[in-house]
Amino acid sequence: MKKFFLGLAMLPAPLWRSMGADTAQLRAILDVRLTLDDRNPTGIGRQQKLKKDRKYATLLNTVMFLFMGFFYMLPLTVITDRVLSLTIYFALLLTVTTFMLITDFSNVLFDARDKYIIFPRPVSDRTIVLARMLHVFIYLFRVIVPLSLPGWVMLGWIDGWKSATLFVLPLMMLLFMALFIVNGVYLLVLRLAKPEKFKDVISYFQVFAAVIFFTSVYFLPRLFDAEHPHDFSLLNYAWVRFTPPYWLASCWSWIGYHGIFNGSVLYGVLAIVCPLLCLFILVKFLAPQFAQRISGIDTVENMSYKPVAAGKSGKVSGSRFYAKLADIFNRSDDAKAGFMIAWLQTSRSRSFRMRVFPSFAFVPVYFVYMLTQGHQSFSYSFQHLADGSKFLLLLYMSSFVMISAMNYVTMSDQYKAAWVYYSVPLVTPGKVMIGAFKAIWVKYYFPFFIALAAFVLYVWGVSAILDIVLAFVNVTLFISVLARISQRHLPFSIVEQMKQGGARIFKSILGMFIPLALGFGHYAAVHIWWLKVIFLGLSAILLWLVWDSYANTSWQNMIKGEEQ
Template sequence: MDKLLLRLVSLFYPVLAKTGVDTQQLDEILRVKILMDNRRPKAMFAVRKGAKNDGKQSPWLVSFVTLLMGFFIGLLLTLNQKPYVGETYYFLVFMVLMALTLISDFTTVLIDTRDQFILLPRPVSDRTIAVSRILHISIYVLRLALIQGFPALIIVGFVDGIFAVPLFFFQILEATFLSIFLVNVIYLLLMKSVSPQRFKDVISYFQIAFSVMIFAAYYLLPRLINVSVLGNVDLLSHWWAYLLPPVWIAALNESLIHASHANYITRILAIIGFTLPFAGLWFVAKVLAPGFNRRLAIIATSDGNSNAGTEVKKAGKFSLISKLANFLAPDPIENAGFRITWKLAARIREFKMKVYPAFAYVPIYFLYFALNGKGDSLIDRWNKLQNGHNYVFLIYLCTFILSSILMNISMSEKYKSAWVYYALPVDKPGKILSGMYKAIITLYFLPYCLVLSIGIVIIWGPQAINDIILAFLVSLIYGILMALFMVKGLPFSKPVIVKQGGGKMITSLLILAFIGAIGFGHYFLMRWEMAVWIAIIPALLINWLMFRYYKRQTWDNIEMTEI
């Protein structure tokens, strides 16, 4: 399979040779990278390290899931009576999934600097290195694309006849290369136009936004759109549709298999789709690749904070963080825990990438459950939601954010810096933990709940204020329970764990079930306004008592990490 993919990629060598790429060096670099490729764990389908397969995912599992996904996507080919429209739908979803794979698995490969120690001392040009990285990515994505496109090859044989199968195979290659080059051209343009640190931030936020978009599309689109209606939608009746790359790819089938239906615009689009991968590779090698090694070196040495200079200038000023820390955490040790958690949680890119998507998942989950209904129109379901009391569950869903933050707050790639906790004369680490808990509530949870609360009050009215307060306090009880039983480490002091143990999973589910039961009890209590106001008092008392207990945690309750 690897040899076949190398031969497919070698079709671009004549174009690359004219741009100054050393194709012999390129071929050797690709061969070595392919040998190492199977040793690198992927973000998708990863399993727990330390298992029998030592962190490697089963290729059979990946292939089965990819084939199954390809089958369901292939059904889009039968959705519309016009093959041109059906293929446009198919390649639209196909290219989005390819782009998601590139962003989730191979962003780090493009800007990886580890092989520079081997390649930089040797006479390898910027063009050769940049193109080798893109083609290395292409080989991996091609492997997935061919597996994912296999069911569609069979389906298109029934839809358009046997002669459309080899053409569709070429269209899959075309869509894959277009996805690769469009994503990588954006990355390389960003590397040229923004600072290295800003580039890392932009890529991180782009990954977060893209994952949220896919999540929202998966859960909300089936509720908001009747899929059967797509069969009657003529997408190509809109002029902007011809600007979409999937339309260019589908135009090739329309021009060759259904030539009687194709006009001159369709043929022009087919030519554009055929030539764009070659033109894109030439553009990368000729325009964007020069200076690639220098920019990689700058990225490798810019591991600091993007606003480090600003922080240095403001070091002597009494900032907002200092005011909040002194007010909320007057104890010196607790104050230190508050400050270090606030600053690291706001700066560490890996932590933000794990936590930030949860902020978007909460309203998506709420709308998914709230608009879930059969027989009613979307407007009727919204009116029913607005006249009901389901808004209280929106605040309780925020515990998902709190859980995500707490499960990641003690983990860091650079956990060895946590030696400072153990070197200082701290008798009660619970003070550091209490400062940590106050910081994450103040930095993330409270502002987010305030934003949601304003929206709830605007939509459902002021009578929801007491429910918001009670739900918020119960959510804080959930947070302290999670912190007591699940978070056994100091802030950013433990190595990243891929999968938690079964005991902790059961504990987490029990805590979630307990809070869920309280939430449903709150829902039935809402018919008595005064009862909700009265329930706020014991909720406040329980929070105060539990937090005092949490603050008294000793070193025996902390999971120590070897530094």
């Protein structure tokens, strides 16, 4: 794969030479970058457990994009109006490639090691900029080819292979636009945010993108009635004509069908001129500015000191809010230490934020999705929201947040710093683990649950109070059982995404059945208040026992992971 892409990138070598690049150096830089991509893959390959699995990461990514391509191809099969189907298709492709570039490729783009490895060598700026651009192009190619292949095949089947061949033109234009948008977004962020905050802003953007992506997968099909796609007309939405996907669709229908409909010439011309203009602006202005700013980020990161807001007095411990909470919620020093480190690290770790924060949005999205199942409209579902005990679904779904936070509190790219647990006189590692558990319970779960409870009280009234308390205890109980069984790692002590496969599968199964069982138990007792009180009492006793057992986890009972 690497050789193929490298060969492809170097095909126009005379052109690169005429642009002032040293093609031998360019080839060498690209070769190394593509090798690194294969060994430290983005996308799903990043989540492979072992190095040997990573060998197949690029292939796995391709298969995943191919699968996504089948999903995105659906509009082409169900909608006969070609401009409409292609507009939706191009909109999906443009959104996905743009988001993939920002969310997945940022780490590669902002890898500042060039500064130390390439910059000191006699390599010209033009070679470096061109290498960066070609690297991005190859990445996009790896995304767009499998992603668009099913659509390509479908168009060839429906409209003939000549039309399908011409499809490459709008796809190229789409790539140029995606590149332009991404560079534009980066430069805008760089302009608005302080350089040292750049990576934080991008990580929040990644969280936002994940939520949007997730939400759109669930709700986009509902936005146009899938039962009556023929009744839907783009002409009802004038703004659509100002969007690039519409231009690209018009362009293709023009060149692919030789049929000219109203305004298609104009839009077809726009579809070609606009991306080329974008490419020109990108190469001439954005890319050099971007390269300059990136090197600025690295300099700022290494030079700047970032005082934390709290504790300017120079206090080492004791008077801070988290330290007070640690004292309140824990008795032993080891548990307090676990509480403190989990509280502090989770606030500052980008990877923790990126992985956990989307789950806060998933809960309401899932809830609304479940609520509107069965072909009910949004308005009907919301008008009848207060009927029955649907709030139980929402309250029990809140466990997603805690599961996610609990999962990632053990992982860190600084896992090597966990040597400290093994050099101190830590008799019972469970104490540190229960402290960390309580920290995320207090910091993330409790406020989130309170917000959900406030919503439940607003819609269903104060009669739901006992149910809210019972759900809170039950969810905490369930999460604690999960932690006791499968979360026997010290905080921030294992490599990200390297948890034991068996434990993860087991946890997933537990993750589905225990809350279901507890939720159904609660649902069965929802109208019998005394049964709920007994249930609450039992759950509370069980919770206390589970916490005690978790806190007493010994070194022998720790799960062997990727620790030191």
